[in-house]
Amino acid sequence: MAATSFKEVFDKLNQGVVGYVVILLHVVAGSYLVYSQPRSNLAFLVFISSLLSLYFFRADNRFKILVGMLLALVIIPVIGVRNIFYLEVIFQISVFAALSLGLNIVVGFTGLLNLGYVAFYAVGAYLWAFFGSQQFYVLNYAPGTQPPDLPFLLPGDAFYLFLLVAVIIAAITGILLGLPVMRLKGDYLAIVTLGFGEVIRVLANNLDKPINLTNGPQGITPIQRPTMPEWVVDLFNSLFSGVIGHDVKLADMYNVMFYFFALLVIIAIIFVTKRLDDSKIGRAWTAVREDEIAAVAQGIPIVRMKLLAFAVGASFAGLMGVLLAASRTFISPESFNFMQSIGVLSMVILGGIGSIPGVILGAAVLTILNLQVLQGFSLYLNDLRQSDAVIPVINFAWKDLSTQLDPAKYQKLLFGLILIIMMIFRPEGLIPAKRRKRDVSVDETK
Amino acid sequence: MKQFLRYLNVKELVRPIGQMLAFSLGSAAVMSAIILVLALVLDKTAVGTALVNKLNVSLFSYTLSNLPQVVIDGLTIGFVYAAIALGYTMVYGVLQFINFAHSEIFAVGAFVGVEVLIFLQTLGVLSGASVFMAYAYLSLAILLAMLAAGGLAVTVEKIAYRPLRNAPRLVPLTAAIGVSFLLQDLIRLVEGLTTGQFNRIIPTFGNFDDRITGKMTLGATKLFIGISVKSIIVIVAAVLMLVALNYLVNATKVGKAIRAVSQDMRTASLMGINVNRIISITFLVGGLLGGAAGLLYALKFTRIDPFIGFFPGIKAFTAAVLGGIGNMTGALLGGIILGLLETFAGSYLGVFTMGAAGSEYKDIFAFSILILVLIFRPQGLMGKNVGQKA
Numbered sequence: 001m002a003a004t005s006f007k008e009v010f011d012k013l014n015q016g017v018v019g020y021v022v023i024l025l026h027v028v029a030g031s032y033l034v035y036s037q038p039r040s041n042l043a044f045l046v047f048i049s050s051l052l053s054l055y056f057f058r059a060d061n062r063f064k065i066l067v068g069m070l071l072a073l074v075i076i077p078v079i080g081v082r083n084i085f086y087l088e089v090i091f092q093i094s095v096f097a098a099l100s101l102g103l104n105i106v107v108g109f110t111g112l113l114n115l116g117y118v119a120f121y122a123v124g125a126y127l128w129a130f131f132g133s134q135q136f137y138v139l140n141y142a143p144g145t146q147p148p149d150l151p152f153l154l155p156g157d158a159f160y161l162f163l164l165v166a167v168i169i170a171a172i173t174g175i176l177l178g179l180p181v182m183r184l185k186g187d188y189l190a191i192v193t194l195g196f197g198e199v200i201r202v203l204a205n206n207l208d209k210p211i212n213l214t215n216g217p218q219g220i221t222p223i224q225r226p227t228m229p230e231w232v233v234d235l236f237n238s239l240f241s242g243v244i245g246h247d248v249k250l251a252d253m254y255n256v257m258f259y260f261f262a263l264l265v266i267i268a269i270i271f272v273t274k275r276l277d278d279s280k281i282g283r284a285w286t287a288v289r290e291d292e293i294a295a296v297a298q299g300i301p302i303v304r305m306k307l308l309a310f311a312v313g314a315s316f317a318g319l320m321g322v323l324l325a326a327s328r329t330f331i332s333p334e335s336f337n338f339m340q341s342i343g344v345l346s347m348v349i350l351g352g353i354g355s356i357p358g359v360i361l362g363a364a365v366l367t368i369l370n371l372q373v374l375q376g377f378s379l380y381l382n383d384l385r386q387s388d389a390v391i392p393v394i395n396f397a398w399k400d401l402s403t404q405l406d407p408a409k410y411q412k413l414l415f416g417l418i419l420i421i422m423m424i425f426r427p428e429g430l431i432p433a434k435r436r437k438r439d440v441s442v443d444e445t446k
Numbered sequence: 447m448k449q450f451l452r453y454l455n456v457k458e459l460v461r462p463i464g465q466m467l468a469f470s471l472g473s474a475a476v477m478s479a480i481i482l483v484l485a486l487v488l489d490k491t492a493v494g495t496a497l498v499n500k501l502n503v504s505l506f507s508y509t510l511s512n513l514p515q516v517v518i519d520g521l522t523i524g525f526v527y528a529a530i531a532l533g534y535t536m537v538y539g540v541l542q543f544i545n546f547a548h549s550e551i552f553a554v555g556a557f558v559g560v561e562v563l564i565f566l567q568t569l570g571v572l573s574g575a576s577v578f579m580a581y582a583y584l585s586l587a588i589l590l591a592m593l594a595a596g597g598l599a600v601t602v603e604k605i606a607y608r609p610l611r612n613a614p615r616l617v618p619l620t621a622a623i624g625v626s627f628l629l630q631d632l633i634r635l636v637e638g639l640t641t642g643q644f645n646r647i648i649p650t651f652g653n654f655d656d657r658i659t660g661k662m663t664l665g666a667t668k669l670f671i672g673i674s675v676k677s678i679i680v681i682v683a684a685v686l687m688l689v690a691l692n693y694l695v696n697a698t699k700v701g702k703a704i705r706a707v708s709q710d711m712r713t714a715s716l717m718g719i720n721v722n723r724i725i726s727i728t729f730l731v732g733g734l735l736g737g738a739a740g741l742l743y744a745l746k747f748t749r750i751d752p753f754i755g756f757f758p759g760i761k762a763f764t765a766a767v768l769g770g771i772g773n774m775t776g777a778l779l780g781g782i783i784l785g786l787l788e789t790f791a792g793s794y795l796g797v798f799t800m801g802a803a804g805s806e807y808k809d810i811f812a813f814s815i816l817i818l819v820l821i822f823r824p825q826g827l828m829g830k831n832v833g834q835k836a
Contacts, residue, residue, distance in 0.1 A: 113616050115623070180821040187544045187619055188820060191763060195813030198760075202810045210802040338756075342627060349620060402639050413631035419624025423617050424609050 116197025124321020170318025352429025524785020549759020595737025
């Protein structure tokens, strides 16, 4: 009952100008805190949570979009460039948000559990890694034995072309993988996708012979990035260097650029998802998710619909893969292990299966937990270890604490706990998907 | 004695042994025949000449001389897979649910057993133990591993799966993945905090590392047959467990209840069967088998880490699907076939592809089989139809 009463109180408060005031205050306070204290995790949390008040408080949509654009396009890049660590966190959040949104199409809309989602990510990443590096000329050399100055196969700007190519290749991979298992119950699909994820990783690890396609466990580097025009850096510097306090270097500018790319992908996914959700296909997906037999009875071609969902989800992962390869300039098979797949799945489930804002929230929460909270906790424990402090009651000296206890390395524990707790207590996620009524009357569908 | 025999269903004791013999010998014979024919065919091609240039031995005699060892290794690992696969298949039979955490139950069994042995070693009783005592200690370790794993399986079911019994299918599956991840890191945490390291090595004691060897001449080729005591222990222990399980399921009252619940849970409960208790028992039995399999695996491969459960778990699941999930005989057959296939692939792939692909692909071999099975025979070799009407 507490939840409903809280909701009532919140709704009562959330009227009129209150929304505008809270949003503005939160954004300004967050930005100021991060700006003035570039090392504080707490300040960053206050700042990033302003997106939450932007979502929850009631205000005019145009106002919300304006504030959102200001945040995404101006404040975040400026703050990120001022403190590169924040930009890294934000970039990771946007990468994982895009991946989770892609997985959400498969898991959330169609109800197909895909446990090997990063395999498609890997397909995209290796695609660009192969064509956007010197790997083509390394084919006949064992890893580590290639001559030093080999030419690049393609210019860096082919990156843009490969965004498209990756979408197509990943979609085809998804369809090929989905074909044999779509007729079976969902849990088979889960295991087969899991297996596929491992197959891709093992292939990436071992295809350095007989011909050296992937360079094995060492991974491929350097991978090219698209060229950055001089004037962009100059423009950014002339606009913001005063606020930032120093001139921005090219490398940092690249990070900003990839953040924007990820943002574009997120917007594209949201757009595609929303449009699909309102279309015949989206309704067919929902029908397949809710009851396959009933869906067949309605004349929905369920295998085709499932494959479509699978392909759409895969293509977004492929796209993000190209982005990852270019932004990191280095990829290795270990970036695509099973834990990554489960991590993305945990984000979807934590946020709310099928819910776009929920999934983004899930990605943000888990990435921050992973990159900031767990690591912060590790550092804190390390400090304690070096101090002479003693736990009072049980008389345990922190010095004696095993060095194995390093919270940053226990992500699986975190993901596992989140999955179990969410499934038992709140399977619909933090921000549940709104079940829209699809009645006869057109007005109510809005 | 006579009184006792009357209550003992002898048929159910003999039947599984017969099955196991038939399955092992049959699949070993079929696979050996295939590989030998393949070797004969490829002997005169580039593959054969490459081997002659490298090792100065013809492909056929290379294949033949390695064959006995490969078959024995394959059967050993196959029985371990079968023991794990039975845990999957029993739970699936009762709840139609893939117990993803079963691979970690297996890992916990391995760790508990190995830690018990390491503890015995620090007490100093292992090094000078006679052969009889060595087997007694090993049995003790297996027993404790089984108890720990079985208890854990029941606990996991109570805490994580029971509240989700009536939820949509993917909900318990997701929870099971969560349990699997959680347990992996919990093992790591406990091991890290108590011993400071999480790669554990099983102590050497007794005569487990001895090999019984024999020689045999077959035409021009000399066959060296060597079987380590370890392999015999693994196979014997697995066979004993499988026979006991078969007896439990097919010849006791509890087993009848388990079968009833897996046929129709609601009707079974109407017949006065305590469904919750039967499900707990199912998890317990699966856990006992998994835990013992864990220690047997550790005995065979000596080194364990908190993530050892993953691949055996996946392969055992594949074995269960291959045999027909929900079907216990199928799981046995699937485990044996998969163990053999994998060992054959691991040993011969390198030679047959001229070094292009080797044993590093062993681990994904199971997945290829899984996908092939799902395309061509989704109900498995011995199972009922599992395809959703499409």
